[in-house]
Amino acid sequence: MQYPQERREGPAPCPAPGAGPESIMEQYPSDIIARERTAAQPVVPLPNPGEGGPVSPGDAGQTPVIPLPDVGEGPVIGDEQSPAIPLPGPGEGGPVYPGGGTAIQPLPGYYPAYPGASAVRFLNAAYGYAPLRIFVGNARVVPLLGAQAVSAYSRIPAGYRVVTVSGADGYIYLQKTLPFEPGSRQTIAVVTVAGGLDLVQIPDLRSRPAGYSANLRVCNLAYNSGALDVLLADGRVIWADVRFKEATSFKRIAPGAYEFVFAQTNLLPAPAYTDIETLDSAFIGMSPTPDAVASLYLAVQAGSNYSIYLVTSGPAYNAVTALVVEDR
Secondary structure, eight states: OOOOOOOOOOOOOOOOTTTSOSOGGGTSHHHHHHHHHHHHSOOOOOOOTTOSSOOOOOOSSOSOOOOOOOTTOSOOSSOTTSOOOOOOOTTOSSOOOOOSSEEOOEEOSSOOOOTTEEEEEEEEOOSSOOOEEEEETTEEEEEEEOTTOBOOEEEEESEEEEEEEEETTSOEEEEEEEEEOTTOEEEEEEEEETTEEEEEEEEOOSSOOOSSOEEEEEEEOOTTOOOEEEEETTSOEEEEEEOTTEEOOOEEEOSEEEEEEEEOOOOOOOOTTOOBOOOOTTTTTTSOOOOOSEEEEEEEOTTOEEEEEEEEOSSSTTOEEEEEEEEO
């Protein structure tokens, strides 16, 4: 008896050359073509550490979200019956800044001293110039300041600041660095000098006079003037030899009517500690009235600080006029 032999399958023989498919691509054409196309495409290289543009930090809950108003707050959208705040008509509402620099809000009268700021106002004592514009740093403090005019006080940050004086057409006449002390109060005068213009810092009082009295001082801002004496009409000399760019100290003055005379004399002044009083009939006629360069009539009121600024009024020597500024 013959038993059937067990059939054993071995590995498939390799096809003879030319007996199999023409190429392997005929078996898996799509996969091989995809790999070839991928390998042929250029790859953008990644930047080195520290290079490249900013990288998004991802959504880690750090993006600020504007909160929605509570119920009953905020405007109502889509409700035609809700009242709306009307816009002001032309010419109504508050003033709108026209642009061209940063505006500084003027300060009213006297105010508490601020540790990091200085109260500053400007006086145009220049002769023969058109109205001036004044900048402190990049901030326009005074839009236009005419001749013999004074601006309101403005709050200037303390420190060294560049003050620029220009014309309305933008022509720069002067740039000067000035110190602004914290808590100070001052007047900066624009004066005429040989080379053009200059700035003079004049400290002001930060408080009103106490009691039933006032304060008075004189500042000579006239370039073409000599050393001038300040006299009363009865011949008493209050200050002597007040020169250009010089400001006297304040003196207490009693309320009343005064006539001041500015002249060049050889008279001696009254002691510095004495107050200024109204005209005394005992002194009238004792001294001859000198040739006055300028004169001023002033009604002094209690509780005020008065500054008399002598400014140039013409090209001639001692062509001077008196400008009074009262601070209450």
